[in-house]
Amino acid sequence: MSSREAVLQFDLHSKFVSTKEYASGLVETINDLAPHLSVAERKDLCFNKLGLKSDNVSEKTYIQSAVEATVCAHFARFFPERFVYEEKVNPPKDVDCSFRVGEFKYNIEVKCADFSKKHAVDDSDGFKIGSLGRLDDYDDLVGDLEDLFSSDGHVLSRQRHMDNNLKDFLISAHEKFASATPDYELNILVVGCDDAMDMQKWYSYLYGAKGLFTVESYSDTSAYDRVDLVLLTNLYHRHKDPATKDKLDGHWRLSEAFCILCENPESLKPNATFLEFSKTVRHHNNELHAHTVEGDAPDFILKGLAIPSYVATQLQAKGVYYFQPYESEPDNE
Numbered sequence: 001m002s003s004r005e006a007v008l009q010f011d012l013h014s015k016f017v018s019t020k021e022y023a024s025g026l027v028e029t030i031n032d033l034a035p036h037l038s039v040a041e042r043k044d045l046c047f048n049k050l051g052l053k054s055d056n057v058s059e060k061t062y063i064q065s066a067v068e069a070t071v072c073a074h075f076a077r078f079f080p081e082r083f084v085y086e087e088k089v090n091p092p093k094d095v096d097c098s099f100r101v102g103e104f105k106y107n108i109e110v111k112c113a114d115f116s117k118k119h120a121v122d123d124s125d126g127f128k129i130g131s132l133g134r135l136d137d138y139d140d141l142v143g144d145l146e147d148l149f150s151s152d153g154h155v156l157s158r159q160r161h162m163d164n165n166l167k168d169f170l171i172s173a174h175e176k177f178a179s180a181t182p183d184y185e186l187n188i189l190v191v192g193c194d195d196a197m198d199m200q201k202w203y204s205y206l207y208g209a210k211g212l213f214t215v216e217s218y219s220d221t222s223a224y225d226r227v228d229l230v231l232l233t234n235l236y237h238r239h240k241d242p243a244t245k246d247k248l249d250g251h252w253r254l255s256e257a258f259c260i261l262c263e264n265p266e267s268l269k270p271n272a273t274f275l276e277f278s279k280t281v282r283h284h285n286n287e288l289h290a291h292t293v294e295g296d297a298p299d300f301i302l303k304g305l306a307i308p309s310y311v312a313t314q315l316q317a318k319g320v321y322y323f324q325p326y327e328s329e330p331d332n333e
Helices: 003-008 020-036 039-049 061-079 116-122 136-152 163-177 194-206 235-239 271-278 283-291 298-303 306-318
Strands: 083-085 097-099 105-113 128-129 156-158 185-192 229-233 259-264
Touching: 020 039, 020 061, 020 083, 039 061, 061 083, 061 105, 061 185, 061 235, 105 163, 105 271, 116 235, 128 259, 185 235, 185 271, 194 229, 194 259, 194 283, 194 306, 259 271, 259 283, 283 306, 298 306
Parallel strands: 105 185, 128 156, 185 229
Antiparallel strands: 083 097, 097 105, 229 259
């Protein structure tokens, strides 16, 4: 019996692995990664990060680890000869993985926020309010609206603004990447997001008002200028409560997830390096760029609905499910 077989033979025990299909995808992911991991790394992934034997991890830790494993397994699956798990590109710190395509090299760091507080607000009764990007006088405006709603006996809740989470992810990734890399090498931060509207918000954290990838950024952009590209993906959504996501397939495959590539305008890497990476991931940048949101609202509002509008009208309306539809949405069956 090989060391790989010895590690993978265990009774699956995890409250987060709730369907046979989901469990099958998990095993496939581990098998894709196993040839690239030492025995100690395999045990760490299976038992410490994912908690598959003792069920001793929190949901936050499990989903973070699941998103990491899904991303790494994707590149290990398609680029097995030139894939490196947890390479130390800026010793002693390591990235989650790296891989090469021809002359190009790509360093990948994966992050996933804790959305439990967001879900608590979303699931609460009453009206919700949020913003795309950082707006001037937002707190004063919301405060006035809260007073107005409460005077009428209603509740107005603030949706969570998580741009500081993204800023922390960018800075953490920046510190794991080397201070200087050649033109043919790209540093990439992958961020696991939730539903379609949540992805719109995370996109706005980069490019919206005072966004982190804009010249008016509310934060010092030099603190994360080693990050050339952010890949937003809905892998959090796909790993959160999989038993409730009956419209989704391939929870453990990045190729089945919804992805958007977000280039850092401060990056000096040539277009060819970005283009080659874009071929390694199924993304929706071109379709989103061509999508028009119908409506009479001002243009800036319509643009703020681009992702959920595209998902609803161009994907789910045609029976294509990257996201689990809300209960109120038609299933077109």
